[in-house]
Amino acid sequence: MSNKLNFLDFEEAVKISLNLAKTTTLKEIVPISKALGRIVSSDVICKKNLPSFNNSAMDGFAFKIADSGKTLKIKKVIFAGDKGSDVEAILNEGECYKIMTGAKVPSDVDTIIPIENCIDANEKTVTLPNDLKVGSNLRLKGEEQKEGNVLFKKGEVINSSHITLLASQGLMMIEVFKQISIAVVSTGNELKEPWEEANEEEIYNCNSYALVSLLEEAGFCATYSGVVPDNLEESINFISNLKTFDVIITTGGISMGDADFVGEAFVQNGLQTAFHGVNVKPGRPIMMGSMESDKKQTFVMCLPGNPLTAMVNMQLFAIPVLNKIQGNSGFYHDVVIAKNQESFKTKKGRVNLVLGNCENGGFNVTRNNKYGSGMITALYESNCILVTSENTAGVEAEQMVKLIKFNNKFLSKTVNIFN
Numbered sequence: 438m439s440n441k442l443n444f445l446d447f448e449e450a451v452k453i454s455l456n457l458a459k460t461t462t463l464k465e466i467v468p469i470s471k472a473l474g475r476i477v478s479s480d481v482i483c484k485k486n487l488p489s490f491n492n493s494a495m496d497g498f499a500f501k502i503a504d505s506g507k508t509l510k511i512k513k514v515i516f517a518g519d520k521g522s523d524v525e526a527i528l529n530e531g532e533c534y535k536i537m538t539g540a541k542v543p544s545d546v547d548t549i550i551p552i553e554n555c556i557d558a559n560e561k562t563v564t565l566p567n568d569l570k571v572g573s574n575l576r577l578k579g580e581e582q583k584e585g586n587v588l589f590k591k592g593e594v595i596n597s598s599h600i601t602l603l604a605s606q607g608l609m610m611i612e613v614f615k616q617i618s619i620a621v622v623s624t625g626n627e628l629k630e631p632w633e634e635a636n637e638e639e640i641y642n643c644n645s646y647a648l649v650s651l652l653e654e655a656g657f658c659a660t661y662s663g664v665v666p667d668n669l670e671e672s673i674n675f676i677s678n679l680k681t682f683d684v685i686i687t688t689g690g691i692s693m694g695d696a697d698f699v700g701e702a703f704v705q706n707g708l709q710t711a712f713h714g715v716n717v718k719p720g721r722p723i724m725m726g727s728m729e730s731d732k733k734q735t736f737v738m739c740l741p742g743n744p745l746t747a748m749v750n751m752q753l754f755a756i757p758v759l760n761k762i763q764g765n766s767g768f769y770h771d772v773v774i775a776k777n778q779e780s781f782k783t784k785k786g787r788v789n790l791v792l793g794n795c796e797n798g799g800f801n802v803t804r805n806n807k808y809g810s811g812m813i814t815a816l817y818e819s820n821c822i823l824v825t826s827e828n829t830a831g832v833e834a835e836q837m838v839k840l841i842k843f844n845n846k847f848l849s850k851t852v853n854i855f856n
């Protein structure tokens with residue numbers, strides 16, 4: 438590793454990392470009950486019209502519009518599920534059907550009136566008002582979706598609305614991108630695992646558990662793969678065993694310290710470094726790159742060891758890249774707008790990632806923006822990130838600000854996230 442980091446412009450680093458990320462080509466077919474959060478890998482085409490037959494939107498009467506204002510004889514009652522000869526057109530002059538919501542509408546009527554809007558209705562007859570509109574309360578075959586339409590597209594994240602559409606089509610299975618494999622590793626001799634005893638001079642490894650759970654929240658599946666030792670030879674060997682993963686995410690060991698071997702160990706394993714050092718606070722030592730072998734890309738993200746820094750940069754930097762690798766067409770952050778409640782200072786000359794809380798249209802900065810990047814509770818107290826541009830020295834009270842909420846939605850087009 439060189440002994441001086443060049444700090445790349447933040448936006449440039451985002452662009453480079455997204456350009457470097459190759460989308461997986463591997464697909465699999467999963468049942469819809471297991472498809473939530475997965476990424477659609479081919480457009481889904483409508484194979485059954487929605488609705489698939491003309492049906493009633495109300496419990497009421499089905500009649501010809503020309504009979505408005507008349508008293509009609511009720512020929513028969515049609516229920517949802519009636520089919521074939523039960524829904525054939527059989528009306529004579531002066532007749533109508535009583536019909537239930539969702540029931541198929543025979544072809545000799547064109548309008549439905551809800552029962553409570555009729556002037557009078559009994560077992561045998563119904564009296565209709567005059568001012569009725571043709572086609573009311575009649576749901577037409579294919580009016581929502583026609584066979585052949587694209588219902589939803591490759592690259593969308595499956596949510597309950599997608600599952601609803603799939604089930605409405607009689608589709609029990611869906612083709613999705615295979616989940617990419619992500620190795621999460623920590624570095625540092627000072628680390629003890631949470632199940633071990635740690636004395637006052639040792640610290641618990643919280644980053645790995647933080648990252649694995651954050652990745653799970655974001656829809657990914659990650660494997661905690663252990664702690665890289667603070668020793669170059671052992672680090673090289675450790676990393677060489679992770680090359681089967683699509684992505685390796687490390688925390689710690691990438692700054693200027695004498696025990697910061699991670700960058701060098703990756704380089705010795707063939708890493709093409711895209712950048713090491715970004716002009717962002719916190720997260721300056723961040724490093725990304727890729728190791729390519731036998732047509733396989735392993736994307737490498739090395740985040741600083743400070744827990745708050747690692748998590749904030751996961752949210753801001755890493756998740757969009759992972760979205761792209763996973764085949765998600767949305768890999769740009771969306772913003773919400775809120776009114777800042779209390780003025781605070783930021784560091785000019787760097788992009789600042791400021792933690793705070795967005796609630797009911799207001800933004801409250803965490804601890805007046807005076808927390809340290811080694812802190813863990815500041816993260817717990819926050820639910821969003823405010824990103825400043827390099828020219829910003831502070832944010833005023835009452836100022837409208839753009840915020841990136843944790844677990845936000847992602848867009849397929851870039852938006853300006855800077856304040």
Ligand SMILES: Nc1nc2c(c(=O)[nH]1)N[C@H]1C(S)=C(S)[C@@H](COP(=O)(O)OP(=O)(O)OC[C@H]3O[C@@H](n4cnc5c(N)ncnc54)[C@H](O)[C@@H]3O)O[C@H]1N2
Binds near residue numbers: 628694740744746
């Ligand atoms: N001379 C310089 N020193 C530092 C610079 C610099 O530019 N020049 N940058 C500072 C910044 S900014 C950061 S951030 C840190 C990041 O350093 P590393 O990525 O090398 O991280 P470590 O030194 O390994 O650890 C930093 C901190 O985090 C704790 N840590 C590490 N891993 C875990 C874990 N898995 N769970 C909990 N806590 C963890 C570690 O004990 C340290 O306290 O460097 C500055 N220095």
Ligand code: MOO
Binds near residue numbers: 717719741743746810
């Ligand atoms: O990236 Mo470091 O967390 O700025 O202190």
